Amino acid sequence: MAEHVRATETMGSDAGEHGGRLTLSEILAPALSPTVLELNPGILPRAISRITARPARLLRLRSTQASAAGPLMTLAFAKFDPPPSPTLVPAGVSIRRATGEEIFAQGEAVDTVYQLLAGAVRTYRLLGDGRRHVCDFHVPGDVLGLEPGGEYACSAEGMTDVIMLAIPVATLRRLSAHDPLLGQRLLSIASHGLQRSQNHATMLARLGAVERVAAFLIDFAQRFDADDEFDLPMTRQDIADYLGLTIHTVSRTLSHLQDQGLIDARASRRVRLRRQDELLGLCA
Amino acid sequence: MAEHVRATETMGSDAGEHGGRLTLSEILAPALSPTVLELNPGILPRAISRITARPARLLRLRSTQASAAGPLMTLAFAKFDPPPSPTLVPAGVSIRRATGEEIFAQGEAVDTVYQLLAGAVRTYRLLGDGRRHVCDFHVPGDVLGLEPGGEYACSAEGMTDVIMLAIPVATLRRLSAHDPLLGQRLLSIASHGLQRSQNHATMLARLGAVERVAAFLIDFAQRFDADDEFDLPMTRQDIADYLGLTIHTVSRTLSHLQDQGLIDARASRRVRLRRQDELLGLCA
DNA sequence: CGTCGAATTGAACACGTTCAAATCGTGTGG
DNA sequence: CCACACGATTTGAACGTGTTCAATTCGACG
Known part of the structure; x- marks a missing residue:
């Protein structure tokens, strides 16, 4: 007691x-x-x-985003709401x-x-x-x-x-x-x-594969307090099942982002975000 | 194989x-x-x-599933959770x-x-x-x-x-x-x-168009405790934006369900569920 | 009867899935 | 230490579901 x-x-x-x-x-x-x-x-x-x-x-992050995008809430912005x-x-x-x-x-x-x-x-x-x-x-x-x-x-x-x-x-x-x-x-x-789940639903309902993966990466980095480089604790299958995609699409999309120079996939589980602002721009 | x-x-x-x-x-x-x-x-x-x-x-999963509408929650069942x-x-x-x-x-x-x-x-x-x-x-x-x-x-x-x-x-x-x-x-x-939003997210992540529309119809009938015939207060666009589809797909899918004899679309806003059990079977 | 928005329907297209195969990484046994 | 097996990941090519584009129908309201 x-x-x-x-x-x-x-x-x-x-x-x-x-x-x-x-x-x-x-x-x-x-x-x-x-x-x-x-x-x-x-x-x-x-x-x-x-x-x-x-x-x-x-x-x-919140303020930079607020100045960049208008008053209208983007999905990425929503994800940065106070946890x-x-x-x-x-x-x-x-x-x-x-x-x-x-x-x-x-x-x-x-x-x-x-x-x-x-x-x-x-x-x-x-x-x-x-x-x-x-x-x-x-x-x-x-x-x-x-x-x-x-x-x-x-x-x-x-x-x-x-x-x-x-x-x-x-x-x-x-x-x-x-x-x-x-x-x-x-x-x-x-x-x-609830709010988090609704963000998730919005993402699943209206974002394309690239947007989903980008949003996931940024959200993850945010929540785990990682800086721009970190390890993913989950498998590709986990990510796919979270984003409503397949492992193939997730893998391809990550490769795509790497080709664009937005991320650096050092190893399959290790990621470095190179241009977080551009990634953010992809989220909505 | x-x-x-x-x-x-x-x-x-x-x-x-x-x-x-x-x-x-x-x-x-x-x-x-x-x-x-x-x-x-x-x-x-x-x-x-x-x-x-x-x-x-x-x-x-299988064993619980076998016990007819058992403890394992399908999406459709989830939607019937006590509100x-x-x-x-x-x-x-x-x-x-x-x-x-x-x-x-x-x-x-x-x-x-x-x-x-x-x-x-x-x-x-x-x-x-x-x-x-x-x-x-x-x-x-x-x-x-x-x-x-x-x-x-x-x-x-x-x-x-x-x-x-x-x-x-x-x-x-x-x-x-x-x-x-x-x-x-x-x-x-x-x-x-929260639970409702997560059901929604699951639907958006993993169900096809037919499943989504079927789930929507059943859920709606349930929540508005209509019997098998009722009026939809929302437009096709609303439904589409709820289900993560387009109006076209929603419209086509409804037509499809009607062809199957599962529903009866008396007017664009008026629906009658003909075989609710089969619709349920479509939800997950 | 004519107009306008909502809904339906057809056809071409695109994105993501499915199928298939190769590669990488790790742990295990020789 | 290498050989091997197995799972995870990557990548290519064919396919399919849902989207996009386009046209038509329907219904409400003047």
Whole structure:
């Protein structure tokens, strides 16, 4: 119970000041193992930068974009909207999952909500005939499994080894029954997710292959706080299923972008964005 | 084909309990209806490659699938998930808007949340070059404008004359700060919206034109709880922009469904669903 | 009856898919 | 250390679904 109180206080810090009651080491300590860190050296800084408040980088992109394009929102612009604040949900145990391991499955009863602390996760759905749709790629800070119905609407798998906070929904419900702030935070998370999903839908409905890939690259770089060069944790098939394309088209399009000099595909998983502004121009 | 056999055997060994070897046709039989195949011949290879690529999962999928309308959610079923309860948000004034009139506009500062009381509303976004994406069609009970950012991410217009409850966000914030129940209700609304948007995205990412139109018709009939015959409040262009198609394709597809005897297009806006079960079979 | 927007329909075209094959990369066994 | 196997990725060529272009029909309203 003391744990809940402390965690609840932490949540109060959402508004912007990070006078966090829980220190990062307190959060990560039970979860971090030498093995995970060794296998995935990048995760700690990413986890930290994700969990702590988000810096000026966003603002930079946002303002340059705003001046470039008119008042009308482009899709790319939408993708740069302020992300859900890196909110810690109180009370839970940290758990680990290996690469490719399932976190929860489409159709299962919802009993746990997760917050990703380190690593990368994909959520996806399978249609009856085997077609797959990747709903989203998740980065540290993201909350997964916040579902309205009784069942998870999608499955979640780690694309890397992952560390997560697992919060029983019963706990969450109980806490939020007495804590309006928690309710507001959950609402914020859900509605940011909604906005993100709508951006995704808009992309799928109206953008061509090049635009989709460009939007994906920029969005990914943005969310993972990468600079212009980074590793993709997902396969081409993942990307294709996220963008509503095939691996072939994704591969071709990346090659195409490379030919244009907009990106530099150092290795199949390693990408460097050479002219981010031009890529941005492709997104809508 | 030898490739497929091998993959099939792999699946058997993977699953363990399914000791027997499953042929592809055995696997696909329960999943692919003849109608789907006939109208959308392209999906078979996709299904096969997906299935061979992910053996273990398919088995799980198949078994749940076998249990008639089982726990595995198809897109069509997803659309039938319990809708957000027709929840009244307290405190607001009812306002009226004429057909086609704007309720709020993309990019405007969010100052009001609306609940639709009567009529039908479309929400949509415009891309920089004029492409339009209809995010959703709204029915009485739906809440609009519950946005996380400072700006509406989409515009809203009545497709009919509408009556709405207009609640200032300030009021909503104030109320929910002291009323956890309201917070939970808003969360429920937002997360149902999220799920709906994800269904939409899945449809746009992976369904063909016939499947999209069929899914739209069923979903619409469901939400407006019409029986099998009803009037569409939206234009073909609206439908096209919602489904990520063109008016031409929508029109052709409707004609096609009519030729198949699945629907009856009495007038351009009036539709009758003749074999709802078969339509359902087309959705995924 | 004439006009205008919405809807339908046909034909040519384009983009992305499908089919097919080659290449790369990694892990494994000799 | 090399040989081999397997999966992931890339690339080419044929194909198909949905788009684009173009023309016609339909329906509402003067």
